[in-house]
Amino acid sequence: MRRSPWATLVVLALAQFMVVLDVTIVNVALPEMQVDLGFGPDDLQWVISAYTLAFGGFLLLGGRLGDLLGRRAVFGSGLVLFTAASLAGGLATSQWFLIAARGVQGFGGALMSAAALSILTVTYAAGRERNIALGIWGGLAGLGGTLGVVAGGVLVDAAGWEWVFFVNVPIGVALLALTPSTVADSRVQTTGPRSFDVGGSALGTGAVLAIIYGVIRSEPLGWGSGEVIGSLVAGAVLLVAFVVVESRSAAPLVPLRLFRSRSLSRSTLVLALNGGAFLAMFFLSAIFLQQGKGLSALETGLQFLPMGVAAIAGAMLASQLLPLLGTRPIQVVSALLAVGGLLLLTQASADGSYATELLPGFVLYGAGIMGVGVPAQISALSDVGHADAGAASGIINTGYQVGGALGLAVISSLATAATTSSLADGAAPIDALVEGYQRGLLLTAALGAAVLVLAAMSRQLRPTAEDVAELAVAA
Template identity: 80%
Template sequence: MRRSPWATLAVLALAQFMVVLDVTIVNVALPDMQVELGFSADNLQWVISAYTLAFGGFLLLGGRLGDLLGRRRVFASGLGLFTAASLAGGLATSQGVLIAVRAVQGFGGALMSAAALSILTVTFAAGRDRNIAMGIWGGLAGLGGTLGVVAGGVLVDAAGWEWVFFVNVPIGVALLALTPSTVGDSRVVTDGPRSFDVLGAVLGTGSVLAIIYGVIRAESQGWGSAEVLSSLVGGAALLALFIAAEARSTSPLVPLRLFRSRTLSTSTAALALNGGAFLAMFFLSALFLQQVKGLSALETGLQFLPMGIAAIAGAMVASALVPRIGTRPTQVVSAVIGVAGLLLLTQASATGSYVTELLPGFLLYGAGIMGIGVPAQIGAVSEISHEDAGAAAGIVSTGYQVGGALGLAVISTLATSVVTSSLTAGATQVEALVDGFHRGLLLAAVLGAGNLLLAAASRQLVPTEEELAEAMAVA
């Protein structure tokens, strides 16, 4: 059957749009979920972390499964899992069920996203058509993140928090129906035994889960408690086993030799810090706007919208600047802008004006994070061969997701401890929440400052327009 590559692109890009939409659409529903399902302040972050951890932890495995089992089969399986988990999320009646469902959503999203990117790569030949396809793919993904906060607000206010999950179901069912006729199948042909490195995926994800669990429990149990120490030590042990397993595997998920590349290592670290600061800022700001400022879910989404627009503009400006002044100056200036935005947000009060206290910080931060992301993606593949480009892109994506989950865990836990201390000292509920918000944003700024140091130490690259398009397509 002859299939139009542009019809293939439409199905795959809409699926990716839905995956990215789900990251932000849930944030504005968090306060309603907390009230209805009885989440504690420290457990609430698992609604976000369970998704990002499973997504980041299984992206590499998803790509490998698609190569060996067939990319369309893995894409459809991931889409089906994501859709079914969305239905279950809307029907969840307890926090444990919702967190488990979010993890399944993340796993399905990882299979779907990794396979879809591989399908696009083999559907469009290198050059103009592939660059256009990747631009549409990336543009819809960015638009999904921006529209998610507004769509979430509309759905929560009009129908309830359950609909941030239910909205995925008809889209997912329609895409599943269209997949056989629009998406061709492909796989890597190999004469040797198939190796999926499931052990590597389990050890890597398990290690991060254990470490994050230990960080979260530290707020209530104390850093020296047996539960926290055993979780942190167990996570470190699993991480060591993961590294050993990857070093011995004939088909590793993470080829450790790639980390000999200084630019790949620094780029992955930069994107991990970016992810940690962003998820923590988004999580804390959504709670601040609704629990402190008293805004509805829709009003909260609309107040985030300028940040999304600034992020899109920041990506466009960074893409134009990099071929002219290089990656390092672009990244350094963007890191400074991002930190300035976070520091401005630490001055926000319960009664202050949105225009003067929040909007400037949101605009600066939105532009800054994309100004870091674009040159970091370029640097990540600059020293990597074409044969390893897919693995390098997977490492970078995983670093961003796992860094986001870790950063969210650490910052939200420490912010919650400040809220508890303020309440104990006699502060009102609103005063305590403001104190926690300020501390969390200050910690996010510390991550941003770390990114500034990484940017200053990174290699200076000045890619041509063609190299820029190729790097952005792969990353």
Template identity: 65%
Template sequence: MRRSPWATLAVLALAQFIVVLDVTIVNVALPDIQADLNFSADTLQWVISAYTLLFGGFLLLGGRMADLLGPRRVFVAGLLLFGVTSLVAGLSDSPGFLIGARAVQGLGGALLSPAALAILTVTFAHGRDRNIAMGVWGGLAGLGGTLGVVAGGVLVDALSWQWVFFVNVPIVIALVAVIPVFVPDTRHNTDGPRTFDTVGAVLGTSGLLAIVYGVVRAEPKGWGSPEVVGFLGGGVILLALFVWVESRSSAPLVPLRLFRSRALSVSSVSLALNGAGFLSMFFLTAIYLQQVRGDSALEAGVHFLPMGGAAVLGAVVASQLVQRVGTRTVQLAGAVLSVLGLLLLSRADATGSYAAQLLPGFLLFGAGIIGVGVPAQIAAVSEVEHHEAGAASGAVTTMYQVGGALGLAIVTTLSITRTTDALSHGVAQQQALVEGFQRGILIAALFAVANVLVTLTTPQIQPTTEQLAEAAAAA
């Protein structure tokens, strides 16, 4: 049966759209989730971190499964898992139940996303059509992040927080119904070792979960407590075992030789810091807007929109500039803008106007975060062989997700500590929340400062049109 490649693209892009949407759509629902399910301040971040850690931790395994089992089969499996766990998350009646559902939902996204990209790359031949398809893919993914905050606000205010999860269910059902019609069942790769390297994926993800848990527990227990030291130490040991397993595997999830490339290594660190700054800022500001400034969920979502608009415009400008002035120059400018945006946001209080205290920071940070992301994605694949570009893109995407989760744990822990200290000294709750928010944003700004320093060590690259298209898809 002859299929239109553009119809295939529509199905794949919509699936990727809801995966990206699910990161931001949940943020504006966090205060309602916290109140309804009695989340503590330090466990609320797991609603975000459980998803991002499992998504990032199993992303490379999802890509390997798509290669060996066939991308359409893995795509459908991931989509069904994503839909079922969205329903379960909406039905959750306790913090543990919701966190567990979010973790498995992240696993569904980790299967779905690389399989969809694999189908897209075999559907469109190299050249103009693939470049257009990659641009649409990357653009819709970015749009999902921007629209998520408004969609989440509408659903929470009009219905309830549960609907930020329920909304995925009819979309998934519709996509699964049309996949046999519009998505080709390509033959899977039979070359090379037929192994999934599940041990590597489990070790790496478990190590990261242990470290994040240890950081989170540091606020109530103290950094020197046996529980915190045990989890942090155990996480480091698991990650060391992950590196050992990968170095000895005949078909590793992460070919360690790729990191001999300075561009890939530096880009990985830069994107991890970028993820840490973005996820931390988004989490803290969503709560601050509603609990300190009294926004409804929809008002909070609308207030985030200029940042999304600045990111979309920044992506267009960055894509043009990297071909003229090179990746390092654009990335450095993006990192500096991120620092300035976060410093402006850190001065916000409970009573100042949105236009004066928040809007300038949102605009600068939105442009800055994408100004780092676009050139870093391009640089990451610039020095690797073409047949390993997928592995390189997967590695840096994983680093972005993992960096976001680790950064969020650190920032939230230090923010809560500041709020708790202020309350213990008799500061009013609203002012204590402001002080916690301001400290958290300043820590996020330190991540951005570190990114400035990291960017100074990256090579200057002037990309081709093909590399720009690949970066748009991976972003």
């Protein structure tokens, strides 16, 4: 069957749009979920973390499965899981059922996203055609993140928080119906063993889950609690086991030799810190705007919109300036913008003006975070050979997702501790909430400051326009 490559692009881009949309659309629904399902302040962040952890933890495995089992089959399987988990999430009547559904959503999203990028790579010839396809694919993904907060607000206010999940179901069903006729199957031809390194994926994801659980439980139980210590020790043991398994595997999920590249290691850390800062800022601000300032879900989404527009503009400007100025100055200036935006947000109060206390911080942060991310992706792949480009791209994407989940866990736990302490000292609930928000944003700014230091230490590269178009979007 002869398939139109542009019909293929529509299906794959819409799938990626849906995956990215689900990262941000849920944020504005968190306060209603908290009330309806009885989430405590410490548990609520699992609605975000379960998704990002599963997505990051299985992204590399998804790419490997697609290469060996067939990319269309893995893409379709991920789409089925994502759609079914979306339906289950909307029907959830308990917090742990919802968290489990979010985890399955993340797993499905990882399979879908990894396979989709591989399909795009083999469908379009290297050069202008592939760059256009990757640009549209990445652009729709970025648009999904921006529109998610507004769409979430509309759905929550009009129909309830359940619809931030139900909205995926008709889209997923339509894409499933279109996939056989629009997406050609492909796989890597190999005569060797078809190894998937499921053990490595399970160990890596389990290690991060155990560490995050220990961090979250430290707030109500204290760092000396047996449960907290046991969870952190288990995470450390699993992490060591993961390194051992990967070092001995014939087909490792994460080729450890790639970390000999300083550029890849440093850029992965930058993107992990960037992910932690972004998810923490988004989570804390969504709670603050609705519970501290009394805004509706739609009003909250609209207040985030300028940040999304600034992020798109920042990414476009960084891409244009990289061939002229190089990676280091773009990254340093962008990190300064991001830290400045976060510091401005720490000054927000419950009765303050949006135009003076929040809008400038949102705009600066949105422009800055993308200006950091684009050159970091370019730098990460600068020392990596063509044969390892896919594995390196998977590493930095995984670093961003896992770093986001870890950063969110640490910062939200410490922000909750600040709110609890303030309440214990006799502060009014709103004042205590603002205290926790400001403390959390100050810690988020500290992550941004670490990014700034790493950016100043990075190599200066001056990529060509074609390098920026192909590498930044593909990463």
